[in-house]
Amino acid sequence: MTDTPLSLAEADSTLFARLRRWWSGETATPVKRVQFDRPLTPWMFLLPQLAVVAIFFYWPSVQAVTSSFYLEDPFGFGATFVGLDNYTEALTSRGYMSTAAFTAFFCVVVTALSLGLGLLLAVKADKVIRGAETYKTLLISVYAIAPPVAGLIGMMFFDMHMGPFTQIAAWFGHDLRVGIDYWDTATALIVISVWKQIPYNFIFFLSGLQSVPVSVREAALIDAKSGWRRFCDITLPLLAPTAFFLLVINITYTMFDTFPIIDVIVKDKPANNPMTLVYKVYLDGFKGNDIGGSSAQSVILMVVVALLTVLQFRFLERRVHYG
């Protein structure tokens, strides 16, 4: 059941493309029509992809929606239909609401920081001509690290006894206790998540920057003396499509793909730790054995993310100039 939110994240890239097409009213008109002798042949080609989507995306979704209306026996002996009880319970519980609040906070901070730092590094890298390759490789290589490993590396940095970050904090007179203190844990989560996501944003921003025509930059050089003005008036608007794409991707990342990082940091730790909604779905469902409640939560999550994505397209993409 818990693979629902995870597979949602995986399916996100196709979702993104589909939504965008749907929103801009494009239809996929084939340039060239291929005629098949048998009407079944094209379906045969489509079958593997359709099967993957159905098995890993639609089926779990349907399962999640169904079981969210049931109260499941903790030992798996049966389920009772309880209507919307699971939903009302989730939405009125204090734990759920505080996790939701933290998720929103986490989402905003991580997205803002990883986009901001990614852009900053890309702008700097774009200026460097010599050594740019090494610089790029070094930055990008972080992206090759799997999230759980990133979590572990982060964990080492924040280790209570020998983590360098803990020591640095100690110099400033702060006793950093990741996994125990709520905000210390939150800080660690944010730092690791941002660090993990920067390379992704960096790659896209860098290629976005490099696709700004040289002559346009030169024209701006003649028109405006201040580099900051040129950046705000010319570079940034031309990067807007990239930034919009990254915004959508980053929000999904913070909501779903940070799961392994959170898992490494808060697993087997005292209960009062910050976590995102996705992690709570997993915790309540698997650790708490509350399949019904957890399903209701994941359905709520699906709806929220869908709404969020639609809103972004509706209000932001309008203002984005596709060059």
Next chain:
Amino acid sequence: MAHLSLTNVGKTYGGSAQPAVADVNIEIRDGEFIVLVGPSGCGKSTLLRMVAGLETITEGEIRIGERLVNKLDPAERDIAMVFQNYALYPHMSVRDNMAYGLKNRGERKAVIEERVAEAARMLELRPYLDRKPRALSGGQRQRVAMGRAIVRQPSAFLFDEPLSNLDAKLRVSMRMEIRKLQKRLGTTSLYVTHDQLEAMTLADRLVVLNGGRVEQIGAPLEVYRAPASTFVASFIGAPAMSLLDAHVENGQVMLEGHALAPVAHAAGPVTLGLRAEDLRLTSGGVPMRVDHVEELGAQRIVHGTVGDQALAIIDTSEALLPETVHLGVAPSRVHLFDARTGRRIETATQPVAVPAE
């Protein structure tokens, strides 16, 4: 508006031993239209971009007006540039494209509006002021780029092959527009092209570059009538001047053993330059075997060989051509170049008529 002076200007790109531009000295008068012309890779763009500030100056000095600009940012040089691919800001309307530079200089709103309106009127861009560049045709974009330059009222306009992305017909009409506009505004202009026809028609003075060095500076007709070297001779004028191995004997230029015209020059080998339009078909004279004929309607270009050297003549008669024709040329239209260095040899029989400036 200002004069422009380039003193011993040179440029060597980092990592290359050969200078891309070397020893360029040009004094450009206020309001003059200078065209930099030369084959691909000869350093025209490099030189222009050094004036613009887009390329560092590794040697020499550039002054705009009285100001030494070597170390100034492009935005401080009081120049405007028109790029080959227009370089319009794709996310800004035509109006904003033109106004952007002025806004950054802190011009008053009223002034900006007035100048944009004036430029739009001059360039017939008024219907498009609110459009984005991508909704314009190539010619319209080019005009917006011109407008963006005009509104700044700079000391100098810099053009880097501004017409080479347009089709042939539009190129001719835009060429005339640019010339008219520049005359009206009286702004000093530096214009880069590799199209010698464009160079001839636009320039007050031509600067012919070869391998980063100046071959010749002069009014178009001056360069045409008295090319300083075989390089200039073959570059300016279409069809290209025929360059042939010849020698002087007894005060006569001898081409493959036939006397062509009298010249006042010591005996010895020379490179003989003959323009197709200066050659005439005569009954006697140097025999040429006709190879093929290009019919252009008003005239025809006859390609042939004297001995084994290729030659072209423009012929306006419509007579049927025999297999072998005979050529003649007025002695004043014979160009001689040093057989070794390729430099022009001035001879007394070649009075160069240069129109008064």
